[in-house]
Amino acid sequence: MTHYRKIIKATTAGFILSFLFLFTGNAVAQDGKAIFSANCASCHALNRDLTGPALAGVEDRGPWGDRKKLYAWIHNPTGFMATDAYTADLKKKFNNNVMTPFPQLSEKEIDAILDYIKTAPPPGEGKTEKEPTEKNASEGDSSLLFGILTLILAIVAFTLLQVNANLRKMADDKEGVGSKEPIPFWRNKTYIAFLTVILFLVGGYLTTKGAIGLGRSQKYQPTQPIVYSHKVHAGINQVNCLYCHGAAQDGKQATIPSVNVCMNCHLAINEYTGTAKIYDAEGNEVNGTAEIQKLYKYAGFEFGKPWDPSKAKPIEWVRLHNLPDHVYFNHSQHVKAGQVQCQTCHGEINKMDEVYQFSDLSMGWCINCHRTTNVKFKDNGFYSIYEKYHENLKNGTFDSTKGITVEQIGGTECQKCHY
Structure with a gap:
């Protein structure tokens, strides 16, 4: 029976090591994606330029074939740029914006990001790249899946340990060797201590992660009473941001335009004739003409007849960007004095249909901008x-x-x- 015992132990260890090998193989790519999402995604996409350049094939461009140079650039962009013409040209191309430094990222973490960028599928392979506002479930976080697999692994390991203890008792009884009754796992102090530590670590991680994200609403995209496409207005028709948000240049708040501002154009435009398709927050195609009719209901207007502005009522837009009450932010300070472009904080808003919160608006995000701008x-x-x-x-x-x-x-x- 001693021989069987060794076989059981070896099988159990082999099973656990094999499972962990498969798990960690996937986890490396997942870690790279998670680090990319947390640190890079606010300014970079893989296959299109945002505030910064697209990152697909980054190691085939400029000096980035040498990862040591990439480490130096990511840790201290301003210092690296002083001795490198390629990055100086990048600064000019992207409105003189300098990348935020990330000295906290280790070389292994940067390697994980670069490996993730390498393995990400290029656009047009399998399916076309969607607009930023569309939801893509396949790109979601796989943390839940890995958590379930870890739980299954733990249950299997505990089960095998219990089987091993029972087989040991049976072997000892058969050989006439006295042995104690195996302790049930729910009364075993070792198991209880192990589970307590695991629960403490998981609970601490989730609590810390929740506390860090408290009050942040990055990617927040509520359903609005009217699907207003910034892609059509600011992008295709090139309506200046300050035409609708004039207070952004002269006041603290950017403000939401009144119905009167909308009707300046839509007194004459009563249907959508553009070729670009419009999508709502859920990715469903929207009838632009029907959305104009919703505006007319708020305005109390019937096309072809004189409009009485006194009949208009405010559109109940859902606010996206909110800062805590203890934070002071002035739009004019940034737009007029600082000459900051809208896209720096709000992303490529001229390519969005329904707007979402592009930046996390955290204190660290603001401080890093002030340090590098x-x-x-x-x-x-x-x-x-x-x-x-x-x-x-x-x-x-x-x-x-x-x-x-x-x-x-x-x-x-x-x-x-x-x-």
């Missing part, structure tokens, strides 16, 4: 109070190739956003 001094009267920086640039005290970041003029001081 250069102040636009040229022809900007708002910054005349910083004459010393003008003088330092003239006399060479500051390196003009690196510029002066928002952080250097106090952009990361607590009272700038909290008061």
Whole structure:
């Protein structure tokens, strides 16, 4: 029976190691995707340019064939750019935006991201790439699946251990060797301690993850009373953002346009004749003309007849972007003084049908932007109070190739956003 015991132990160990090998093989790619989603996806897509360039085939471009250079770039973009012409050209191409540094990412984590980018299917292979607003279930997180597989593995392992204990008792009884009755697993202190530690670790991880994400609504895309396509208005028809959100340049809030602003155009436009298809938040095709009729109901307007604006009632839009009450944010400070483009925070809004929250709007996200964004001094009267920086640039005290970041003029001081 001792021989059988060894066989059972070897089989159990082999089963567990084989299962773990299969699990970790998938987990590496999953980890790369998870790290990419957490750190890169707000500015980069795999197969299209966003705030930054598309990352598919990144290691075949510029100096990135050498991963050590990629490590240096990701850890300190501004420092790397000072000695590299390729990244300096990238800065010009993407509206002088410099990538946020990620010194916290280890080389192994960066390797996992690059391996994920390599294994991701190219566009047009199997199915066409969808618009950013469409939901793609196959791209969802597989964490639940891995959790279920881990639970199954744990149950199988405990079952095999119990079988092994029972077989040992049977062998000892047959050989006339006295042995104690095996302790049921629910009374075994070793099992109880092990399960307690596992539950503590899982609970701690979920609690920490939930606390970090508290109040964040990235990718939030509620159903609106009217499907308003930014892709049609701001993209195809090139309506300036400030035509509808004029207060973004002169006030704290960007504001939602009134029905009167919508009717400035739609008094004459009563049907959608564009060739581009419109999709709602669920990815269903929308009849543009029917959405215009919804606007007319809010406006109290009948096409072909004089319109009485006093009959209009507000459209009950669902707000997307919300900051905590203890945070101060001023749109005009960024749009007019800082000359920040709308797409920097809101993504490629000119390619969205129903808008979703592009950035996580976390404190770290804001601070990283202030640390890496250069102040636009040229022809900007708002910054005349910083004459010393003008003088330092003239006399060479500051390196003009690196510029002066928002952080250097106090952009990361607590009272700038909290008061």
